[in-house]
Amino acid sequence: MQSFDDILSRPTIFRDRNVLSPHYIPETLPHREKEIEKIMKAVSPALLGQRPRNILIYGKTGTGKTSSVKYVVEKFQSHPSESKAKVCYINCRVYNSRYRVVQHVIKEFIPEYDKAGYGLAFLYEKMLDWIEEDGKCLLIVLDEVDMVKDLDDLTYTLTRSNDDLEKGAVSIIGISNKLSFKERLDPRSRSTLFETEMVFSPYSSFQLKEILKQRIAIGFNEGSVDEAAVNLAAAIAAQDNGDARYALKLLLKAGEIAEDEGSQELVDKFVEQARKTVDEDISFEAISTLPKHQQLVLRAIAGLQLEGARYSRLGNNGDNGSALLSGEVYEKYVQTARVFRSEARSARWYREYLSDLEMLGLITMTESGKGQRGHTRFIKLAYSPEKVKKITEASLYGE
Ligand code: ADP
Ligand code: MG
Numbered sequence: 001m002q003s004f005d006d007i008l009s010r011p012t013i014f015r016d017r018n019v020l021s022p023h024y025i026p027e028t029l030p031h032r033e034k035e036i037e038k039i040m041k042a043v044s045p046a047l048l049g050q051r052p053r054n055i056l057i058y059g060k061t062g063t064g065k066t067s068s069v070k071y072v073v074e075k076f077q078s079h080p081s082e083s084k085a086k087v088c089y090i091n092c093r094v095y096n097s098r099y100r101v102v103q104h105v106i107k108e109f110i111p112e113y114d115k116a117g118y119g120l121a122f123l124y125e126k127m128l129d130w131i132e133e134d135g136k137c138l139l140i141v142l143d144e145v146d147m148v149k150d151l152d153d154l155t156y157t158l159t160r161s162n163d164d165l166e167k168g169a170v171s172i173i174g175i176s177n178k179l180s181f182k183e184r185l186d187p188r189s190r191s192t193l194f195e196t197e198m199v200f201s202p203y204s205s206f207q208l209k210e211i212l213k214q215r216i217a218i219g220f221n222e223g224s225v226d227e228a229a230v231n232l233a234a235a236i237a238a239q240d241n242g243d244a245r246y247a248l249k250l251l252l253k254a255g256e257i258a259e260d261e262g263s264q265e266l267v268d269k270f271v272e273q274a275r276k277t278v279d280e281d282i283s284f285e286a287i288s289t290l291p292k293h294q295q296l297v298l299r300a301i302a303g304l305q306l307e308g309a310r311y312s313r314l315g316n317n318g319d320n321g322s323a324l325l326s327g328e329v330y331e332k333y334v335q336t337a338r339v340f341r342s343e344a345r346s347a348r349w350y351r352e353y354l355s356d357l358e359m360l361g362l363i364t365m366t367e368s369g370k371g372q373r374g375h376t377r378f379i380k381l382a383y384s385p386e387k388v389k390k391i392t393e394a395s396l397y398g399e
Contacts, residue, residue, distance in 0.1 A: 011264060012221070012259060013220055013221055013224035013225070013255055013258055013259060013263075013264065013265070013266055014219060014220055014221070014255055014259070015218065015219060015220055015221050016218060016219050017219065017252070017255075018219075019215050019218050019219030020215055020219050020248055020251060020252035020255070021252070022245060022248070022249075025067065025070070026067075026214060026215070028214075029064055029067055029068060029071060030207070030210050030211055030214060031064075031203065031207040031210065031211070032064045032067075032068045032200075035064075035068050035198065035200060036068050036071055036072060038198060039055070039057075039068065039069065039072045039173075039198070040072055040075065040076075042055050042196060043055075043072065043076065043087075043139060043173070045137075046076075046085040046087075046137040046139055046171070047076070047079055047081040047085050048081070049084055049085070049135060049137055050137070050169075051137060051162065051169030051170075051171050052137075052139065052171045053171065053195045053196050054171050054172045054173070054174070054192060054193060054194075054195040054196065055172075055173045055174070055195070055196045055197075055198060056145075056173075056174040056175075056176070056193050056194045056195075056196070056197050056198070057069065057173065057174065057175045057176070057197075057198045057199075057200060058175070058176045058177070058178070058179050058197075058198075058199060058200070059177070059199055059200030059201060059202070060177060060200075060202055060241050060242070060243065060359065061177045061241070061243055061245065061360075062203075062241065062242075062243030062244045062245035062246055062247075063200040063201065063202055063203065063242065063243070063244070064200060064203075064244060065143075065175050065177075065200050066143055066175065068200075069089075069141055069143070069173060069175060070089065073087050073089055073141065076139070084134060084135065084136050084137060085136065085137045085138075085139065086109065086136055086137070086138050086139065087138075087139040087140075087141065088104070088105050088108050088109070088138065088139070088140050088141065089141040089143065090104050090105075090140065090141060090142055090143065091143050091144060092142050092143060092144045092145050092146075092147040092148050093143075093144045093147050096147045096148055096149055097148060097149050097150055097154075098120065098148070098150050098153045098154040098157055099120050101140070101142070101148070101154055102120060102123050102124055102127060102157070103123060105127055105138070105140065106123050106126060106127060109130060110126055110127070110130050113126050124157065124161075127161070128161060128164055128165055131161075131165055131167075131168040131169075131170070132165060132166055132167050132168055134167075134168075135167035135168040136168045137168060137169050137170075137171070138168070138169070138170045138171075139170075139171055139172075139173065140158065140170065140171070140172050140173070141172075141173045141175070142154075142172060142173070142174045142175065143175045144175065144176065144177065145174035145175060145176050145181075145193070146176045146177070146178050146180075146181035151181070151184075151185060151189065152185060152186050152189045155172075155185075155188075155189035155192050155193055156188070156189060158170050158172055159189075159192050172192075172193065174193050177359065178355075178356060178359055180352050180355045180356060180359070182194070183352070184352070201242070202238070202241055202242025202243070203237075203238065203242040203243075203244055203247075204238055204242065205231075205234045205235045205237075205238035205239075206234070207242075208233075208234035208237050208238055208242065208244060208247045209230055209231065209234040211244050211247065211248075212230050212233060212234055212247055212248070212251055213230065215248065215251070216230065216251070220255065220266070223265075224264065224265055224266060225251075225255075225265070225266045226265055226266060226267045226268065228267065228268045229254065229266050229267050229268045229270065229271050230251075231268075232268045232271045232272070233247055233250045233251050233254065233271045234247060236250060236271070236275060237250060240361065241361060246278070246282070249278050249281075249282070250271060250274050250275060250278050251266075251271075251274075253274035253277055253278050254266055254270040254271045254273070254274035255270075256274075257270045257273050257274055258270045279383075280387075283362065283382070283383050283387075283388075283391075284391055286360050286361075286362060287362065287388065287391045287392060287395070288391055288394070288395045290360075292342065292396070293337075293342075293344075293345055293349070293353055294353045294356060294357060295392045295395060295396055296333055296336050296337050296340060296342065296344070296392075296396070297329070297333050297350065297353045297354065297357065298357065298362060298363070298381070298388055298392050299336050299340075299388070299389065299392040299393065299396065300329055300332040300333040300335070300336040301324060301329055301332075301363065301379060301380075301381055301385075301388075302381060302385040302386075302388040302389040302392065303332060303336065303385075303389065304324050304328065304329060304332050305324070305380075305381060305385040306385045306386070306389065323366070323378035323379060323380045324378065324379045324380070325368075325376055325377075325378065325379075326351075326354065326365075326376055326377045326378075326379055327376060329379055330347060330350050333350060340396050340397075354377075354379065361382055362381070362382055362383070362388075363379055363380060363381055363382055364379075364380050364382060365377045365378065365379050365380075366378045
């Protein structure tokens with residue numbers, strides 16, 4: 001039996017495990033220098049009291065959007081001219097409506113009005129008064145902006161404020177992991193939000209390697225991570241959407257496995273092992289937090305794959321042997337919705353759900369070859385149908 005002293009004195013490969021956690025913010029963001037500079041340039045007029053153009057930043061998850069903008073926000077706030085230019089970072093996953101966004105601005109800057117019971121119109125007036133006091137320039141960062149339920153209303157209100165203000169201005173930095181929400185907006189809010197567009201591309205395996213190395217230098221003891229392991233983790237994450245968050249998870253998990261096995265060095269076989277666990281964790285989390293109808297679509301695909309779909313073997317699908325046609329998936333979705341006492345939404349929504357699911361890496365889609373039923377798509381789950389069925393059912397039945 002080991003004592004605490006034995007356990008504590010056991011050699012560890014980690015110097016500081018927190019450095020690998022998603023909450024850790026590194027001091028610099030390698031390979032985002034250009035993007036950061038571009039954002040800084042775009043918002044700099046605010047420091048001179050002029051209204052910056054609105055910006056919309058999009059790109060896949062884990063491409064450093066949130067970190068880069070937070071970096072700029074911090075620099076902005078510590079600039080001496082900050083008195084007249086204010087910035088407010090809002091995570092729309094939590095503050096997901098016009099009312100809650102305005103309320104958050106109030107809470108941040110005019111806390112005396114942060115009380116329950118005030119209506120939107122009242123809070124809006126207070127916000128304008130506060131901006132007009134000395135002609136402030138308010139920069140509102142809306143992270144995960146696609147989560148705002150009444151985004152057209154929010155955009156309208158924030159745009160209108162610029163007409164209502166005699167002095168000062170409001171501008172928006174929107175951030176999104178999905179681009180599909182653009183279609184859902186009415187044309188006016190679309191052109192407002194997308195005044196300036198910026199795309200964050202996925203990291204290459206070389207870039208991910210450097211991002212990992214930056215963390216390894218502070219998070220692990222010297223010499224305890226093998227070069228081949230870093231290469232492998234970077235290569236896997238690059239293949240999988242170029243997602244830095246994923247690369248970091250892989251490294252942390254691999255380190256934990258190495259430690260559990262009593263190894264002094266993180267070598268590539270631990271990365272290989274970590275991959276399975278990390279993929280499962282991520283898919284479970286992603287699926288169970290999806291909105292209901294997207295879960296219903298997934299449940300429908302899983303159901304069809306388990307049944308062995310009727311049409312899927314028609315024609316020559318090449319390596320798409322078990323892929324489904326989007327039409328048959330829609331039919332199944334309608335049925336599945338009924339089973340879960342819900343009504344399926346229109347085909348237009350269905351297509352949007354598919355593209356969201358694809359963005360999340362939960363399904364893959366390929367266009368059909370020419371001549372095959374016009375324009376259709378083959379759909380396939382990225383994870384085992386048994387597992388997807390289990391997770392969606394647990395969540396759809398409310399555990
Ligand atoms: P996004 O908002 O695009 O989904 P995040 O900014 O949240 O991505 O980044 C995901 C994770 O990857 C965070 O833990 C972040 O610290 C890390 N990360 C992303 N880009 C970089 C980078 N260029 N350098 C260092 N770490 C990064
Ligand atoms: Mg983000």
